[in-house]
Amino acid sequence: MIVKKIFEKHETLFCMLLIVFYIVINSFCIQNFGLVDYRSVIINTIYSFLLILLMVFLKRTRYYGLIKVTNINKYLYFIPLLLIVSVNLWNGININNSISEMIFYILNMINVGFIEEIIFRGFLFKMLAKDNIKSAIIISALTFGIGHIFNLFNGAELFPTLMQICYAISIGYLFAIIFYKSKSLIPCIITHCLVNSLSIFNVENSTPLYISELFLIIVPVVYAIYINKTIR
Secondary structure (H helix, E strand, O other): OHHHHHHHHOHHHHHHHHHHHHHHHHHHHHHHOOOOOHHHHHHHHHHHHHHHHHHHHOOOOOOOOOOOOOOHHHHHHHHHHHHHHHHHHOOOOOOOOOHHHHHHHHHHHHHHHHHHHHHHHHHHHHHHHOOOHHHHHHHHHHHHHHHHHHHHHHOOOHHHHHHHHHHHHHHHHHHHHHHHHHOOOHHHHHHHHHHHHHHHHOOOOOOHHHHHHHHHHHHHHHHHHHHHHHOO
16 A cells, blocks of 8 residues: 555656666667567566556556457447558568567567557556646657667667657557547557567568558558547
């Protein structure tokens, strides 16, 4: 009970620490082990487990969106999310890794998707939403997107990273709208995990003019506007 009161009193600080800690351990894993290594899986899984324990301890699993969506027909059965997931397979399937590497990569990406949704849409969004919903949606989306700039320190190229920031902001905006309207993070977690996991099969540099990136910028915004206007 005391710890819960401390958390509620210093919720902003806790949210910032969760984000910083995630960035640090994720960068550590990438720089020292890579995302196809079992040690990265272990570290990310431990962090995911600790987040679940924290939510259970605070009795906030439902509060942070771990509930199912009702009336999914209102959300067009989340078909637009499936379109977003499909982007990594547009140019075919690339299999250049061993079975073990693919398994470890997918497990890592499942953890990353879960952690990022819980931190940015769960903890951060809910904390900000206490004051202003619109600001919470915008800030959580911007924070999620701009956070990808740290990929530059992990060896990513500049222009692809800037594009990633742009579509991450767009997707972050959509996910925040979905969470706000449905009260559930489950669709966002599943979509995020699938997008991340399927990236290992992506055939790079075969779609001209960054069509897939533009798709990932436009479709989430259009879908978010639809949800925001049609669902009360």
